[in-house]
Amino acid sequence: MAMDFSYKETWLHKINPSLKLLIMVLLFIHLLMIHNTNILINYMIGMLALYLFFTGHPWKRLLVISIPFLLIFLTSSTSMIFFGKGEITWAKWGLVHITEESFFRGLHLGFRGISFAILGIVFALTTRPVYLFYSLMQQFKLKPKYAYSFMAAIRLIPLMIEEMQTLHYALQVRGVQGERGVNGFYRKIKSYSIPLLSQSIRRAYRIAVAMEAKRFSNHGNRTYFYRLGFSKFDVIFLCYLLVIIPLSYVTATHFPYFSITDVRFGS
Amino acid sequence: MTTIASMTNMRLKFPGVESLLFEDFSLSFEKGEKVLILGPSGSGKSTLLQVLTGLIPSAVAVPMKADALTIPESWGFLFQDPDAQFCMPYVDEEIAFVLENLQIPREEMEQYIDHYLHQVGLRFDDNHTKIQTLSGGMKQRLAIASVLALEPELLCLDEPTAMLDPEGTKLVWDTIKNVGNDKTVVIVEHKIEQVVDFVDRVILLDENGTIIADGPKQQVFDQYKHVLIEQGIWYPGVWEDYMQDKSRHIPQSVNTEDAKPAVHLSDFSAFRGKVKALQVEEARAHPGEWVTILGENGAGKSTLLLAMMNLLKTTGTYKIFEQDYKRIKHLAEYVSFVFQNPEFQFVTNSVYEEIAFSLHLAKWEQEKIARRVDEMLKLYYLEDYRHTHPYQLSMGQKRRLSVAASIVKEQPIILLDEPTFGQDAKNTFAILEQLEQLRAQGTTIIMVTHDLNIVKNFATKVWRMEDGELVMESPAPNDIETLQPAVIS
Numbered sequence: 001m002a003m004d005f006s007y008k009e010t011w012l013h014k015i016n017p018s019l020k021l022l023i024m025v026l027l028f029i030h031l032l033m034i035h036n037t038n039i040l041i042n043y044m045i046g047m048l049a050l051y052l053f054f055t056g057h058p059w060k061r062l063l064v065i066s067i068p069f070l071l072i073f074l075t076s077s078t079s080m081i082f083f084g085k086g087e088i089t090w091a092k093w094g095l096v097h098i099t100e101e102s103f104f105r106g107l108h109l110g111f112r113g114i115s116f117a118i119l120g121i122v123f124a125l126t127t128r129p130v131y132l133f134y135s136l137m138q139q140f141k142l143k144p145k146y147a148y149s150f151m152a153a154i155r156l157i158p159l160m161i162e163e164m165q166t167l168h169y170a171l172q173v174r175g176v177q178g179e180r181g182v183n184g185f186y187r188k189i190k191s192y193s194i195p196l197l198s199q200s201i202r203r204a205y206r207i208a209v210a211m212e213a214k215r216f217s218n219h220g221n222r223t224y225f226y227r228l229g230f231s232k233f234d235v236i237f238l239c240y241l242l243v244i245i246p247l248s249y250v251t252a253t254h255f256p257y258f259s260i261t262d263v264r265f266g267s
Numbered sequence: 268m269t270t271i272a273s274m275t276n277m278r279l280k281f282p283g284v285e286s287l288l289f290e291d292f293s294l295s296f297e298k299g300e301k302v303l304i305l306g307p308s309g310s311g312k313s314t315l316l317q318v319l320t321g322l323i324p325s326a327v328a329v330p331m332k333a334d335a336l337t338i339p340e341s342w343g344f345l346f347q348d349p350d351a352q353f354c355m356p357y358v359d360e361e362i363a364f365v366l367e368n369l370q371i372p373r374e375e376m377e378q379y380i381d382h383y384l385h386q387v388g389l390r391f392d393d394n395h396t397k398i399q400t401l402s403g404g405m406k407q408r409l410a411i412a413s414v415l416a417l418e419p420e421l422l423c424l425d426e427p428t429a430m431l432d433p434e435g436t437k438l439v440w441d442t443i444k445n446v447g448n449d450k451t452v453v454i455v456e457h458k459i460e461q462v463v464d465f466v467d468r469v470i471l472l473d474e475n476g477t478i479i480a481d482g483p484k485q486q487v488f489d490q491y492k493h494v495l496i497e498q499g500i501w502y503p504g505v506w507e508d509y510m511q512d513k514s515r516h517i518p519q520s521v522n523t524e525d526a527k528p529a530v531h532l533s534d535f536s537a538f539r540g541k542v543k544a545l546q547v548e549e550a551r552a553h554p555g556e557w558v559t560i561l562g563e564n565g566a567g568k569s570t571l572l573l574a575m576m577n578l579l580k581t582t583g584t585y586k587i588f589e590q591d592y593k594r595i596k597h598l599a600e601y602v603s604f605v606f607q608n609p610e611f612q613f614v615t616n617s618v619y620e621e622i623a624f625s626l627h628l629a630k631w632e633q634e635k636i637a638r639r640v641d642e643m644l645k646l647y648y649l650e651d652y653r654h655t656h657p658y659q660l661s662m663g664q665k666r667r668l669s670v671a672a673s674i675v676k677e678q679p680i681i682l683l684d685e686p687t688f689g690q691d692a693k694n695t696f697a698i699l700e701q702l703e704q705l706r707a708q709g710t711t712i713i714m715v716t717h718d719l720n721i722v723k724n725f726a727t728k729v730w731r732m733e734d735g736e737l738v739m740e741s742p743a744p745n746d747i748e749t750l751q752p753a754v755i756s
């Protein structure tokens with residue numbers, strides 16, 4: 001099974017991967033500290049622009065990937081909207097209790113979930129794992145032992161997917177019928193995981209020996225096929241964030257969508 | 268002559284195994300020698316290569332002791348599994364990985380990569396090509412290229428073509444002969460047809476890891492032929508000897524004129540996703556026929572089997588004993604399937620249960636099941652292993668078990684995907700004989716294979732696949748040469 005995952009390279013791909021990772025982590029933390037839905041919405045729009053216009057992936061793929069985003073939004077917001085605490089009641093049916101506070105808090109949670117997802121997916125779509133690990137070795141002095149292990153492991157994933165397909169056929173042929181309930185689930189997990197794991201463990205072991213046979217060792221210096229440094233694209237990315245984030249604060253103050261500025265309960 | 272690698276009184280023991288694998292084992296290799304090591308599985312051939320290169324004990328922690336050990340300064344190791352040699356996703360990155368290890372400056376890397384790829388005869392428009400998209404033979408040649416990047420004096424090859432089709436095998440051996448000419452080469456292999464004119468010295472091990480014979484190839488082959496047969500080694504002429512020894516009759520094409528076809532395909536296509544992956548205009552297989560499906564890698568041979576097992580979306584006519592397959596409730600009552608990798612087929616924890624599995628599903632009586640399973644265990648030489656976990660069996664035993672478990676219900680049609688792949692001669696003949704017995708009783712056998720000797724000596728009919736299309740249906744020829752060009756082109 002050959003998966004085609006081609007894309008156009010954009011400036012987001014050319015950012016130093018370590019820097020991108022670091023900034024993403026910082027953005028995640030920052031996101032947790034935004035309690036004003038107005039800011040969050042602007043912020044989300046800023047990140048959505050990156051996702052929609054600069055990842056270099058075709059529209060169709062972007063649309064498919066965004067389906068789970070909506071799911072995240074719905075699940076995280078509705079549970080808060082229906083069951084959250086609040087004083088100004090809008091509606092009440094048994095356990096479900098919608099209040100103004102819980103409604104906005106729910107929306108806020110939903111937007112936050114989407115923002116997290118967008119950032120993560122933008123990173124994943126624009127970063128080749130190989131570059132990331134080369135960069136981590138060069139910029140963060142990650143030990144080659146770990147970097148190459150990860151890269152080798154990533155190579156195993158498509159092989160495992162293929163094997164899973166074969167296994168699925170084989171089980172079907174043998175007449176293994178899906179049983180219902182916990183027992184059936186347990187048996188299903190077992191019948192898939194044991195052959196797949198045994199195959200992968202063996203393969204991983206062989207790859208490890210093959211790597212050592214190619215004189216891969218933990219000590220000594222090594223040269224790098226890819227040298228990853230910093231470029232103007234890093235500056236562009238930083239500038240983009242430095243414009244978008246303050247802008248979302250400013251517009252939130254001057255042109256708010258809602259009058260609520262802090263969704264936390266009791267504040 | 269200078270000795271390039273040697274060991275004196277080497278002892279080695281695998282953890283958890285009672286006895287020593289090697290005891291006071293001494294061996295040496297001269298510079299420039301081309302050596303073939305033969306032996307049954309479990310005789311420690313691969314282990315020997317790993318000691319020779321120092322992978323044991325540095326990379327593989329196995330207790331080993333030797334009075335003296337000479338390991339060459341530079342060596343390269345080519346492994347069996349094309350998918351378990353690479354740690355990078357792209358061709359250029361993989362060779363660069365070796366160059367990085369050797370601390371070659373980055374500026375020179377591109378040039379080296381081109382050089383080594385050229386040496387193994389691989390040419391890409393862009394060296395930044397996904398390894399995943401290469402065929403097995405190309406992967407092995409890429410592996411050779413990255414081994415060459417080590418500039419080795421000694422080349423160790425551990426069954427490098429065991430997982431390749433005939434075409435890939437030929438190309439890989441041609442490449443090895445080409446690049447290995449000026450090097451010391453030590454080869455472990457049980458399919459030796461391609462290697463035999465390249466090597467000059469043969470070492471024969473027994474199952475206890477002792478050297479039975481060591482000398483010029485002709486001498487060893489002449490004096491120890493019975494050992495080669497006993498060990499199931501694919502020495503040149505094994506097929507001729509086998510056919511003579513058994514004095515079997517060449518299977519006759521059964522009279523198909525008036526018999527009802529067991530399988531009838533007509534204007535039949537199969538789809539993978541939305542892509543049409545198979546097209547069969549017209550094909551028939553009758554009871555008592557042995558059909559082999561031939562074709563290059565990716566020609567759709569396995570797809571055809573999967574489609575006939577109703578595992579893919581299909582259109583057109585597919586009749587089993589003149590019944591439309593869609594009307595048949597349980598296709599598995601009529602058709603059984605043996606996969607290429609036996610491990611994927613095992614669903615239980617013991618050999619006995621494995622064979623009994625489909626009988627339990629069919630709700631047979633306990634007593635009847637026991638009788639039938641015992642019968643199968645005996646027939647497939649698995650009696651002593653009835654309580655063993657399927658994963659703990661040897662390669663040959665696993666294969667026999669997978670066949671036994673598939674056909675236990677005596678379905679009239681058996682589909683097999685390269686069942687003799689990677690098996691030694693002894694196991695191959697055992698499987699073929701069992702299938703031949705079933706065929707003689709009227710079972711229809713439809714089998715994907717690359718082995719033209721099987722086509723010549725066992726098959727009654729050939730289906731040839733090209734680009735996802737069944738292009739020819741013909742009686743099996745008795746002459747291999749007429750088949751050759753289609754398979755090895």
